[in-house]
Amino acid sequence: MSARAPLPALNTLAVVLHEPHRLALCELALDAPGDADVIVDMEWSGISTGTERLLWSGTMPAFPGFGYPLVPGYEAVGRISFAGINSGRQPGERVFVPGARCFGPVRGLFGGAAARVVIPGARVERVDEQLGERGILLALAATALHAIRIASAAPQLIVGHGVLGRLLARLALLHGVRQPIVWERNPARREGAVGYEVIDPQSDARRDYQCICDVSGDATLLDGLIGRLAPRGEIVLAGFYSAPLAFGFPGAFMREAQLRVAAQWQLADLAAVKALCESGALSLDGLITHHSRAQDAPRAYQTAFDDPTCLKMVLDWRDAA
Secondary structure: OOOOOOOOOOEEEEEEEEEOOEEEEEEEEOOOOOOOEEEEEEEEEEEOOOHHHHHHHOOOOOOOOOOOOEEOOOOEEEEEEEEOOOOOOOOOOEEEEOOOOOOOOOEEOOOOOEOEEEEEHHHOEEOOHHHHHHHHHHHHHHHHHHHHHHOOOOOOEEEOOOHHHHHHHHHHHHOOOOOOEEEOOOHHHOOOOOOOEEEOHHHOOOOOEEEEEEOOOOOOOHHHHHOOEEEEEEEEEOOOOOOOOOOOHHHHHHHOOEEEEOOOOOHHHHHHHHHHHHHOOOOOOOOOOEEEEHHHHHHHHHHHHHOOOOOOEEEEOOOOO
C-alpha cells in the first residue's frame, strides 16, 4: 500500500479503562497515519499485573499524561499492514509494539491493548517469527536487563517470582551470578526455577547480599532489605510503588547502603534482550500461563489480577478486528 494513497477513516477495538474498576472493549477512532508512521494490526497483547493493576485499582501515582479514560498495555506484538514512506518499515513485518498514542481524546497509557494502532515506525522493533506470542515479553525482559545494567553488579537476591523476577534470575545467571536467590511468599509461585533457588523470605538467614533487586512493588520492605545487605551493598528498586517509600536511617547508615531506582527500559536494552532471545541464550518459555480472546478482556483482566497462578495473561486480537 502506498503511503501517498488516500486511507479510509480508521477505527479499532480497544480496551478502555473509563475509570478505576470500570473496563470495557470499545470502538475508537484512530489518528490518521503520517509518512513516518505505520499501522499495526495486533496479534497479541499482555496484561501487566504491576502498572496496569494500579491503573485498574485507581492507586497509580499521578504523573505527566496520566488520566482516564485510557487504553492500557505496553506488551504487544502485531503485523504492519501499512508503512509510511518515511517509516523505515515494510508491510508484513511482525513487530513488537511498546504502546501507542493514537486514540484521539482517549489517552494511550500505554496504548497497546487494541486491535489496531498507529505508531511511528521508529518506535516498533521487528521480532523473529519464531517468538510468536512470546514477543510480548520483550518489554519485561528489557526492563529486567535495564535494572541489571544500572546496578554495580547483577543481583544475588531478587524479591518476587513473577515474570519480571524470573527474567531477572535468568539474566543474572547469564551475567555470572552463581545460583541467585529469589524470595517469594506465595507458595503457588515458587515453582519453575532453573539454575536458581526460590525460597520463603522467613527461611533465609543471609545478611551479606551485595546487590538486591526488588520487583515486588511492596513499599514496606525497604527496612528489611537494608538489613540483608553486606557493607556498602546496593538495593535496586525495579518495581512500581504506589505508596511512598521510607526507611530507618541507622541501619542504612551502618551499612553505607546504596539505593538505585530502575526506570523504563531503553532501546538499547530492548535490542540486547531481543538478540539474547534470538540466539537462544535467554529463554522466554514457561512465562505465559493464560490466554483469552480479546473480546473477553474484562474477565481476562480480572483473572490476571486475582488468580495467583496467572503469571502472564495474553489477549488474542487476531479475530477481533
